[in-house]
Amino acid sequence: MADKKELAPELKEMLKEEYSQEWRKELRKSIPAKERMKISRKKMPERSPEVRNQDFNEVNLGLPAQLAREEAKRCLDCANPQCVLGCPVGIDIPSFIKLIEIGDFTKSVRKLKETNSLPSICGRVCPQEVQCEEVCNLKKATGVPVAIGNLERFAADYERENGEVFIPKLPPSTGQKAAIIGAGPAGLTVAGDLARKGHQCTIFEALHVAGGVLVYGIPEFRLPKKILEAEVDYLRQMGVGFKMNYVVGMTASLEDLKKAGYDAFFIGTGAGLPNFMRIPGENLIGIYSANEYLTRVNLMRAYDFPEYDTPVYLGKRAVVLGGGNVAMDSVRTAKRLGAEKATIVYRRSRKEMPARTEEIHHAEEEGIEFHFLTTPIKFIGGENGKVKAMECIQMELGEPDESGRRRPVPIPGSEFIMEVDLVVVAIGNSPNPLIPQTNPELKVGKWGNVEVDWDTMATSIPGVYAGGDIIRGGATVILAMGDARVAAREMDRYLNALKRTKGKKKKKETR
Secondary structure (H helix, E strand, C coil): CCCHHHCCHHHHHHHCCCCCHHHHHHHHHHCCHHHHCCCCCCCCCECCHHHHCCCCCCCECCCCHHHHHHHHCCCCCCCCCHHHHHCCCCCCHHHHHHHHHCCCHHHHHHHHHCCCCCHHHHHHHCCHHHCCCCCCHHHHHHCCCCCHHHHHHHHHHHHHHCCCCCCCCCCCCCCCEEEEECCCHHHHHHHHHHHHCCCEEEEECCCCCCCCHHHHCCCCCCCCHHHHHHHHHHHHHCCCEEECCCCECCCECHHHHHHCCCCEEEECCCCCEECCCCCCCCCCECEEEHHHHHHHHHHCCHHHCCCCCCCCCCCCEEEEECCCHHHHHHHHHHHHCCCCEEEEECCCCHHHCCCCHHHHHHHHHCCCEEECCEEEEEEEECHHHEEEEEEEEEEEEEEECCCCCEEEEECCCCCEEEECCEEEECCCEECCCHHHHHCCCCCECCCCCECCECCCCECCCCCEEECCHHHHCCCCHHHHHHHHHHHHHHHHHHHHHHHHHHHHHHHHHHC
16 A cells, blocks of 8 residues: 555545545455455564563564554454454544554544553553454454554554654633542543543642553563653643642542542552462562562662662562463563573463463563462571572362362472572552542442442542542553543533532522
8 A cells, every 4th residue: 555645636535534434445445355364464573582681671662664554454444343342442443543554643643542542551561462352353254363452552652753742622621620549541541531521630649650550560671661751741731730749548638639629539549459478488588579579670760770779689589479461570570680590480370371472472482481380388488587498389270260260279299399589479469448448438349449330430429430450459451441431431421510510509699
C-alpha cells in the first residue's frame, strides 16, 4: 500500500471525512481478505538475551513504520470486530489499525486516545494475547491474530517521538471537582476521562511520583520511566492536577476533601499489601517481598547504587517464589543485578503459570531457571541472620481449586535443600487497607477489597467510586483501566446531576 500522499484521488477525497466508512470499503477492496490472511505476522525486534540481561534498557525495540504497516494489512476490518469486545477499555481497534495501514499514524493515535489515555503503556504491558488478540477473527481463521498490542505501541510511540502529541480541545468547565485517590493506571484513566468532560480533577498520590504500580512495580526493561512520564505529562496538559506525597487517610480524610470542595471521589489505591508464605525463617536477612524489592530497584533506582542512595541485597543464588508477571519481573531483575543463578520456584507446573507467555519466554532466553511443582516449607539462616538455604518439598497436581487450576498437593518424603542467598516472595498482594480503615462506612469484602456495584463502580458511600486492584486484588493494568472508564462514566453522570441540583437550589435562594 502506498503512502497516504500516493493514494488514489478518490480515496484521498474520502479521507477528508476523517473516519468515513467509504474509504474503509475501498481499503478492503485494495487487498482481498484471502490475500490479507496469507501475510505473516511481523515479529517485534528485540535486543539479544546475552546483552539485555546485563542492563535495564528496554527489551523490545518496537515495530519500524514499514513493518507496522505490513502488520496492519493483516487486519480484516471485520463487520463484527470481536477484538473491540475483548478490550476492557473498548478501543476502536479496527479504525486505529486501518489508519496505520494507510500511513496516517497521527490520526491513528488520536483514535486510540479517544478511549485510552495510556496507549504507550498498554502497548507494552497489557496481556493482549488473552484479551483483544485472543478473540481476533483472524486468529479464528488462521490461528495467528493481528499484533494489536504491538501496533498500539507503535502508534503511541510515533506520536511522542515525533513531537506531535495532540491535546484534545476540552469543553467549558462544569465547575465540578473530582478527587482521585491514587495515581496508578485506574486513577490516571479516571482523570483523563473526566477532564475530557470538563470536570476539574486532582489526583492525590502517596508517593513522590505518579504511576502507582507502573512506576514502582514494573522494571525499566519492560516499561521505561520516560514513557510513563510522557503519559502523565499528557494528563497535566489536559488540566489534571497532581498532589504528591499526599496520603488520603493520614494527610487528610475523605471528609476533609469534601469540606475542601470536592464533589465526587474515586479510590484507586491498589493492592500494595504483600502476601507472605508464613513459614519458619521468613524474617531472615535477604528475604524480600516483591513489592519492597521492585520498589527499591525501580522507583528508588537501587540498580544505580551508590549514585542513588538506595541499597538492595545482591544475591548470587537468587530465588523468586511465584509464577506471575511480578515473579518474572523480580527474577529478571535479580539476574540483571548480578545473580549467577536466578531461579523461579513455582508450586504448580508451567501450564498453570499466570505470567504472560512473552515474559516467560524472555526469562528463559535470559538464562532464568525454573523449578516447577516445588514449594518452600522453611528458610534456613546462617551467620549474621542471613538466609543461606531453604527446605523445599515437591508437589503433584490434584483436583482443580476455585481458580480452575489443579491444586498442588505435597508429596510426602520428597523434601530437599536448595542453597539460596536472596529470596523474593511474589505470591500476590492484598488491597491497601488505609482508606477502608479510616472510613468505616465503606463496605469491604472478607479479603479487604472495597465492594462496588460492578455496573457503576459505586461504593457504599454516595459519590464515592472505586476500581482496579483495590476492588479486585492483584489484577492487570488494563482491567484497572476498564474499571476506571466505567467509574468515570458514572461519576460524570453524578457530577452533572449534582450541578443541576445546585443550580435549582441557587435559583430558589435568589427568588
